[in-house]
Amino acid sequence: MNSPTPLSFLFFFIFFALFITPSISKSPSLSLSTTSLSKSNNSVTVNWSGVDSPSQLDWLGIYSPPDSSLRNYIGYLYLNASPTWQSGLGSITIPLINLRSKYKIRIFRWTESEIIPTRQDHDHNPLPQPKHLLAETEEFGFGSGHGPDQIHLALTGGSGEMRVMFVSGGGEESVVRYGLGSGQMDREVGTRVGRYEREDMCDAPANNSVGWRDPGFIHDKVIWSLERSTSIRWEVMQRVGATLSASFHQTKIQVKR
């Protein structure tokens, strides 16, 4: 056996440097704190690592639905929001609302030379360009059957009345149960359910596939016969099969007029 000559050793070294090293350098990786959010406005934490020579314009795009084209991100944050970004790793926590569609998060390399001055957001900051995708997460989103969102109460203008409104994913039969003073929660009323569709939107982008979002079903019920200066306890319940599911909201308020 011949021992390798200096020349062939050098050749091997160059080969290794040119072709092997890039493939073993770590590509960035992304991980999520959860893939199943339970309630609108819950947060997800995105961790990244292995971003080589980080640029202070590297950014993270939020996509929903996940197969949206790269330029149709619905939100973005710079990776430099994380104090460790210069080491090529970091962590950002993002509250997300339930859009009734899955999400995906992608990270991109962006540099000052690639700023397009004419592409600006509403605050006149340049819009990030999605030319160099570094990594993307798996799809994630809100689990189904987690109950209604955006439950709220409003005055109607009519004396002794209050309006309860909330949104559900599928228009499930729901009731508002309430009681006055310190008595039982002995009144139970169903809700009126409404919805609007993409065709009801009058212009782009709301009426096209990029801007349209499934609004869910809007539940609405006016409860009345509330006496002056009393307290009311109320809750919203959703029917699952034959039974009413657990209470999704329960509160006690003072009515003073």
Ligand SMILES: *[C@@H]1O[C@H](CO)[C@@H](O)[C@H](O)[C@H]1NC(C)=O
């Ligand atoms: C993300 O990073 C933080 C520290 O920055 C760590 O505490 C957490 O466990 C990481 N989460 C995941 C999902 O890797």
Ligand SMILES: *[C@@H]1O[C@H](CO)[C@@H](O)[C@H](O)[C@H]1NC(C)=O
């Ligand atoms: C969403 O959560 C944040 C805290 O993570 C809170 O400050 C904010 O008020 C919440 N928004 C709504 C609409 O609940």
Ligand SMILES: *[C@@H]1O[C@H](CO)[C@@H](O)[C@H](O)[C@H]1NC(C)=O
């Ligand atoms: C959206 O609305 C505009 C204005 O009414 C109309 O010209 C356009 O054709 C609509 N687009 C779709 C996809 O329906």
